[in-house]
Amino acid sequence: MTLRELSAPFLHREKTAVSMMLDALFALCALLVLPTLYFGPRALLMALAAMGSCAACDILFCLIFRHSFGSGDPSALVTGLAIALLLPVNAPYWLPALAGAFAILVVKEPLGSTGHNLFNPAAAGVAFVTVCRPDLVFLYANPAYGWLPLTSDITAVYGASPGSALASGLRPSILPLDLLWGVYPGPMGCTAALVLGAAALFLLARRSMRWETMACFLLTAALAAVLFPRIYGPALTSVKYELLTGSLLFCAVILLGDPVTTPRTFTGRCAFGVLAAALLMGIRRAGAYEQGACFAVLIANAFTPVLDRLAVELRRRGVRVP
Amino acid sequence: MPLLRGFRMENHRVTGPVEKLPLPETLCVPLPGTEESYTRIVPEGKTVAKGQVLSAPKYAAIAHAPASGVVEAVEFRSVPACGNVWAARLRVEGSRAVRPRPVQGDSEEERVLRAAADAGIVDEMTGRPLYQELYRLRRHEISLLLACGLEDDPWCSSAWAVLRGESEAVLEGLRLAAAFCGAGETGIAAAPEDARAAREQFPGVRIETAKSRYPARAYLLRRLRAAGTPAGLLGPQALAALAAAMRGEPQTTGVVTVSGDGVRTPRLLRFATGTPLRELLAPCGLLEDASLVYVGPASHGHAVTDLDEPIPLHARCVTALLHPQRQHRMACIGCGRCARVCPQGILPWQIHETLHAEKVDPFLLLNVQSCIGCAACTAVCPSCLPLSAEVARAAAIRKSGDFF
Numbered sequence: 001m002t003l004r005e006l007s008a009p010f011l012h013r014e015k016t017a018v019s020m021m022l023d024a025l026f027a028l029c030a031l032l033v034l035p036t037l038y039f040g041p042r043a044l045l046m047a048l049a050a051m052g053s054c055a056a057c058d059i060l061f062c063l064i065f066r067h068s069f070g071s072g073d074p075s076a077l078v079t080g081l082a083i084a085l086l087l088p089v090n091a092p093y094w095l096p097a098l099a100g101a102f103a104i105l106v107v108k109e110p111l112g113s114t115g116h117n118l119f120n121p122a123a124a125g126v127a128f129v130t131v132c133r134p135d136l137v138f139l140y141a142n143p144a145y146g147w148l149p150l151t152s153d154i155t156a157v158y159g160a161s162p163g164s165a166l167a168s169g170l171r172p173s174i175l176p177l178d179l180l181w182g183v184y185p186g187p188m189g190c191t192a193a194l195v196l197g198a199a200a201l202f203l204l205a206r207r208s209m210r211w212e213t214m215a216c217f218l219l220t221a222a223l224a225a226v227l228f229p230r231i232y233g234p235a236l237t238s239v240k241y242e243l244l245t246g247s248l249l250f251c252a253v254i255l256l257g258d259p260v261t262t263p264r265t266f267t268g269r270c271a272f273g274v275l276a277a278a279l280l281m282g283i284r285r286a287g288a289y290e291q292g293a294c295f296a297v298l299i300a301n302a303f304t305p306v307l308d309r310l311a312v313e314l315r316r317r318g319v320r321v322p
Numbered sequence: 323m324p325l326l327r328g329f330r331m332e333n334h335r336v337t338g339p340v341e342k343l344p345l346p347e348t349l350c351v352p353l354p355g356t357e358e359s360y361t362r363i364v365p366e367g368k369t370v371a372k373g374q375v376l377s378a379p380k381y382a383a384i385a386h387a388p389a390s391g392v393v394e395a396v397e398f399r400s401v402p403a404c405g406n407v408w409a410a411r412l413r414v415e416g417s418r419a420v421r422p423r424p425v426q427g428d429s430e431e432e433r434v435l436r437a438a439a440d441a442g443i444v445d446e447m448t449g450r451p452l453y454q455e456l457y458r459l460r461r462h463e464i465s466l467l468l469a470c471g472l473e474d475d476p477w478c479s480s481a482w483a484v485l486r487g488e489s490e491a492v493l494e495g496l497r498l499a500a501a502f503c504g505a506g507e508t509g510i511a512a513a514p515e516d517a518r519a520a521r522e523q524f525p526g527v528r529i530e531t532a533k534s535r536y537p538a539r540a541y542l543l544r545r546l547r548a549a550g551t552p553a554g555l556l557g558p559q560a561l562a563a564l565a566a567a568m569r570g571e572p573q574t575t576g577v578v579t580v581s582g583d584g585v586r587t588p589r590l591l592r593f594a595t596g597t598p599l600r601e602l603l604a605p606c607g608l609l610e611d612a613s614l615v616y617v618g619p620a621s622h623g624h625a626v627t628d629l630d631e632p633i634p635l636h637a638r639c640v641t642a643l644l645h646p647q648r649q650h651r652m653a654c655i656g657c658g659r660c661a662r663v664c665p666q667g668i669l670p671w672q673i674h675e676t677l678h679a680e681k682v683d684p685f686l687l688l689n690v691q692s693c694i695g696c697a698a699c700t701a702v703c704p705s706c707l708p709l710s711a712e713v714a715r716a717a718a719i720r721k722s723g724d725f726f
Contacts, residue, residue: 002613011476114655
């Protein structure tokens with residue numbers, strides 16, 4: 001018998017960092033199901049391209065800088081899948097691969113890898129390709145036309161996304177059920193509001209995500225949609241289209257659910273949610289692109305240490321903040 | 323504010339009577355706190371009687387011989403839950419015993435203090451001598467003294483077994499200790515699943531229940547303090563030993579739960595201090611493929627690799643596990659669980675961050691002195707960071723004043 005020399009505590013952990021990442025990966029895989037049904041295996045290939053690029057870059061960086069890898073850290077896969085789901089399914093395969101490479105090689109690893117990164121790598125990767133090729137990023141296939149070919153030459157299946165309609169002050173006309181199930185042109189994983197809601201509930205129930213950021217984010221976004229509507233009509237219609245279309249809901253669940261790049265204090269997280277939503281709605285109103293969620297998340301990420309520091313400073317002054 | 327505070331701990335209770343473990347051939351009695359040679363008054367190479375004083379340390383509890391025999395050697399060795407201490411190796415023979423004499427004193431207060439100190443009683447909940455704990459509780463001006471039936475280990479059930487088995491002695495000890503501390507009221511702290519049995523067994527005694535999430539004791543004390551009754555907790559073994567000490571009997575035995583999925587039959591055993599772990603684990607059937615044996619509660623116990631090491635008085639449980647969870651250390655991912663679980667409102671992730679900065683800013687080490695060392699933050703950390711050790715280090719930095 002060989003007894004091991006371990007250090008206390010010997011309690012069984014409910015959650016490990018790896019299991020939290022696997023939860024996120026599972027939620028993202030659930031988001032991949034409906035696009036596969038609508039667009040065929042091309043959706044899976046897009047996801048594979050992004051995840052493969054992220055994993056390869058992660059391993060490459062570790063080899064070059066002689067870090068250890070293969071310790072079961074699936075964060076690169078989470079980043080890759082999130083990137084694929086934020087891009088249109090009809091984009092060329094090199095687009096998610098390029099976004100993944102940028103996310104890992106420029107944003108994640110140089111800032112100190114898992115646990116140290118300031119900016120959300122997936123948001124940064126998508127923001128990079130948005131700036132480089134907005135023509136490809138905002139060209140969405142319409143799910144009504146059925147499965148897409150696996151090759152790159154896709155013609156005449158495009159549809160106008162509700163984002164572009166909202167940006168030009170028009171009211172998109174989508175049936176409520178289609179809006180919930182995501183049967184309209186848009187980023188691959190961001191359209192199905194019902195699946196996103198289920199993913200959020202799953203992550204909350206597994207305690208892999210905190211509710212404060214998401215709640216503050218959605219409330220602020222809804223408030224902004226009521227106060228400054230982009231379309232004429234009842235306020236609730238504005239709220240419906242602003243919240244359910246585009247990548248807002250995906251950002252609220254997946255990108256803001258990432259604990260590393262969001263504040264660690266309760267107060268900080270609430271402020272972060274409000275800030276991100278305000279930035280997002282501002283970018284939607286005044287920005288040149290129809291989707292600005294990734295930029296809003298990146299700018300808000302930069303304030304994460306400041307918000308935490310503010311909360312700690314308040315505690316130091318004796319203010320009782322959670 | 324989170325609805326559920328604390329760390330959920332599974333619960334594997336051992337029910338059954340406390341069995342007495344037969345004396346082994348050799349005992350290795352730990353003599354904690356006897357770094358100075360003159361405090362080790364054990365006669366090396368000579369015969370000692372049962373109950374004879376072996377050490378007289380300044381700040382630790384006195385050690386008594388648990389059986390009569392020959393002191394073969396006094397050696398410096400590692401004892402789980404005590405660190406590296408001097409220990410007296412005793413070959414058990416004969417049946418000579420020191421005759422117990424009731425404690426003398428003018429007032430009851432004096433008699434209680436003398437009994438606690440002279441009998442070498444250790445409070446098993448904190449591992450500190452009982453007389454020091456009594457002083458501490460008196461200084462805190464508690465108004466309610468509770469016998470602690472709350473466990474802080476998923477496999478341990480010694481506290482409740484002693485409360486059930488030696489209820490009269492515990493209640494007597496509780497009365498004496500409360501008289502010394504100036505606590506007007508006494509009671510029993512029990513886990514929710516034991517509350518009903520406790521009410522039946524102790525009619526007319528105040529029963530306080532705590533949620534079974536770790537650290538239950540800290541949450542209970544905090545709740546009582548907020549309700550205007552500052553309370554203190556003492557271990558039931560120490561209280562029972564205090565009642566016996568008034569008759570002059572020293573504390574030389576303790577109750578331990580030998581449990582875990584690495585033993586065939588979990589048992590509650592009464593052992594003599596200094597019994598080798600091998601002798602404790604043998605009657606319970608230690609499995610051949612057990613890979614971890616630890617002494618003390620899971621939150622801050624000590625893993626043992628050599629089963630010949632002796633067991634100290636205040637070890638409440640010895641646990642053998644087949645498959646302990648692997649600890650894979652990663653960077654802090656910022657989930658904030660440590661801050662949510664902390665009963666004292668410390669932000670362990672922030673302490674971790676501050677200590678790992680290029681220059682430690684002592685003014686950012688907030689609130690670290692109030693750490694009670696429950697190690698709940700380390701237990702919940704998904705990245706397996708040693709947060710409680712870091713908070714302790716931060717407290718040491720704050721205390722040293724050596725900032726600049």
